[in-house]
Each structure stands twice: as structure tokens, then as C-alpha cells.
Amino acid sequence: MEQTPAIRIRDLVKRYAPAGSGEGKLALGGVSFDVPRGQVFGLLGPNGAGKSTLINTLAGMVMKTSGTIEIWGHDIDRDRRDAKASIGIVPQEVVFDPFFTPIEVLEIQAGLYGVPKAQRRSMELLKAVHLDDKAHAYARSLSGGMRRRLLIAKAMVHRPPVLVLDEPTAGVDVELRRQLWELVRELNDEGVTVVLTTHYLEEAEQLCDRIAIINHGQLIANKPTRELLDMAREKIVVLTLDRDIDTAPQHELFRRSEVLGDRRIEIAYDKDRMNAGQVLGLVHELGLGIVDVSTREADLEDVFVALTSSGRSS
Numbered sequence: 084m085e086q087t088p089a090i091r092i093r094d095l096v097k098r099y100a101p102a103g104s105g106e107g108k109l110a111l112g113g114v115s116f117d118v119p120r121g122q123v124f125g126l127l128g129p130n131g132a133g134k135s136t137l138i139n140t141l142a143g144m145v146m147k148t149s150g151t152i153e154i155w156g157h158d159i160d161r162d163r164r165d166a167k168a169s170i171g172i173v174p175q176e177v178v179f180d181p182f183f184t185p186i187e188v189l190e191i192q193a194g195l196y197g198v199p200k201a202q203r204r205s206m207e208l209l210k211a212v213h214l215d216d217k218a219h220a221y222a223r224s225l226s227g228g229m230r231r232r233l234l235i236a237k238a239m240v241h242r243p244p245v246l247v248l249d250e251p252t253a254g255v256d257v258e259l260r261r262q263l264w265e266l267v268r269e270l271n272d273e274g275v276t277v278v279l280t281t282h283y284l285e286e287a288e289q290l291c292d293r294i295a296i297i298n299h300g301q302l303i304a305n306k307p308t309r310e311l312l313d314m315a316r317e318k319i320v321v322l323t324l325d326r327d328i329d330t331a332p333q334h335e336l337f338r339r340s341e342v343l344g345d346r347r348i349e350i351a352y353d354k355d356r357m358n359a360g361q362v363l364g365l366v367h368e369l370g371l372g373i374v375d376v377s378t379r380e381a382d383l384e385d386v387f388v389a390l391t392s393s394g395r396s397s
């Protein structure tokens with residue numbers, strides 16, 4: 084029998100009720116996709132695309148207009164309890180009572196989820212998020228990064244097989260971002276399926292096995308990260324010339340050509356139509372001497388911009 088996906092979403096529609104007499108806002112216009120088990124799955128999209136609506140629907144905090152959602156094989160309408168028990172949600176905002184300690188935060192949450200005392204593993208969870216030495220410190224004395232890690236532990240008290248993180252690294256510094264990535268990888272290595280939304284394309288590229296892109300409430304891509312990156316047809320060469328020039332050399336085969344300054348120019352070309360050697364040859368033919376060359380692969384940002392600006396579906 085084929086394994087059920089960690090999350091199965093079909094024809095999900097959410098229309099927010101109108102504030103006045105209008106039609107209301109269509110935030111999700113019929114979205115279908117699966118999150119395979121055992122993966123780190125990234126949900127990307129520009130501001131207002133519908134990511135939070137989707138996550139909040141999974142969390143049971145937003146009522147969908149129509150469509151179906153199954154979490155670990157449990158339909159969220161028909162099998163609400165099991166669906167809820169199968170998912171942990173890490174919200175964007177970090178809010179704790181400043182007078183509770185991390186261990187108390189986890190114990191209270193375990194109580195809310197009805198986890199019997201004998202099955203609780205609060206200390207183990209604090210260890211997993213590297214907060215065991217802060218178990219008895221007041222939450223108000225924790226740094227921003229520690230609070231975020233505590234939120235992740237809190238979402239895991241009932242041992243859900245699926246963990247959803249809404250913008251886990253929004254507004255955190257580079258060092259902390261890397262620590263959180265490491266934590267997500269550790270959880271995933273232990274078998275937890277992770278879904279995360281992010282604005283940082285580098286984060287998605289580094290962390291996610293598969294990426295779905297939402298734009299204007301529609302799914303416009305859903306592919307393994309590698310395949311999505313391969314969709315970037317553009318390659319870029321940066322050349323250092325033997326003299327200063329005011330205007331970049333142009334050719335019908337160049338997609339883009341710009342002067343960067345300090346005798347450097349950048350030329351983007353379609354990797355399916357030509358290679359770097361041909362670009363150099365053409366620049367040479369135009370009478371320019373080349374003293375240095377480097378190339379840059381297009382990254383997820385290039386793909387993202389191409390997809391979300393054209394609205395093309397894949």
C-alpha cells in the first residue's frame with residue numbers, strides 16, 4: 084500500500100468574509116499538494132500570497148471555505164482529534180508569560196494536550212533544543228533565540244510527526260539563523276516531517292528538500308529544490324576588462340549586459356543557447372581585452388522572481 088503523505092491538501096479555498104458589502108478576500112483559490120513524509124518542505128511566496136492563511140488552516144485557527152486537508156492520514160474535519168495530535172505549530176510571534184520557566188512552559192503545554200505525566204519528556208525536549216541549562220530560568224531572561232527554540236520545543240510536547248514553522252527565522256541575525264537551521268535538520272534527522280514558510284530564499288535553498296511557491300492564492304510551483312533551481316536557465320559571467328568602458332557590450336545572444344564599475348562587466352546568458360566560452364569569444368570580437376573571468380549560477384531568487392513576476396504555472 085502506498086504510504087499516505089504527511090499532509091494532503093486538495094482544492095483548498097479560503098475566502099475571508101467581507102468587512103462591508105464586497106465579496107471578501109479570496110486568500111486561497113483552490114490549492115492542492117502533498118507534503119511527503121520525512122521531508123523538509125518549504126512554502127514560499129511574496130507578502131500576502133496566502134502562506135499564513137494556509138498554515139493557520141492547518142493549525143485549525145482559520146476555517147477553510149472548502150476543500151480537504153488530511154494530516155498524517157487524518158481528515159481535519161472528520162477526524163479532528165487525531166489530525167490535531169499529528170501536528171505541532173510554531174507560530175511567528177514569540178509570546179510567553181515572563182514568569183514561567185521553560186520547563187513549566189512545556190509542562191503546561193503537555194497538560195493542555197492531555198499528555199500523561201509518565202509520558203512527558205520536557206527535559207529531553209529542552210535538551211533537544213539546547214536549552215536544558217535554562218530549564219529553571221524565567222522566560223523573560225531568555226534571549227530572542229532561546230525563546231524561539233523554546234517555541235519549537237513547545238510545539239513538540241505531544242510528539243507530533245509533523246512540525247510546521249511559520250517564518251522561523253524572521254528578523255533574527257545570521258548566527259542565530261544558522262543555529263535554528265541546525266535544529267530543524269536535527270529534528271528532521273530524527274524523523275520529523277518539517278514544513279516551513281520563509282521569506283529567505285537562501286534558507287529554503289539550504290534547508291528544504293522540496294519547495295512549493297504560492298502566489299495570489301495559487302500554487303505556481305511544487306518541485307524538489309534541485310529541479311526548481313535547474314529551472315533557472317540563466318547563467319552569469321563577470322568579466323574584468325583591460326580598460327574602462329562607459330557602455331556594456333551588447334549582443335543579440337546576451338540576455339543582459341551591465342557595467343559594474345572598476346572595469347568589471349556582468350553578462351547574463353541563456354545556458355541552453357550558449358556557453359561561457361562563446362560569451363568570451365563575442366566580447367573579444369567586440370574589441371575588448373579580458374583580464375579576469377568568474378561565473379555565477381542563477382539561484383532560487385532568480386527562479387522565484389521569474390515565476391512570481393510572470394504568474395506562469397509549472
Ligand SMILES: Nc1ncnc2c1ncn2[C@@H]1O[C@H](COP(=O)(O)OP(=O)(O)OP(=O)(O)O)[C@@H](O)[C@H]1O
Pocket residue numbers: 099100108109110128129130131132133134135136137
Ligand atoms: N483575517 C483576514 N481577513 C481578511 N483578509 C485577510 C485576513 N487575513 C489575511 N487576509 C488577506 O488574505 C491574503 C493572504 O494573506 P496571508 O496572510 O495568508 O498571506 P501571507 O502569504 O502569509 O503573507 P505574509 O508573508 O505577509 O505573512 C492577503 O490579501 C491578506 O490581506
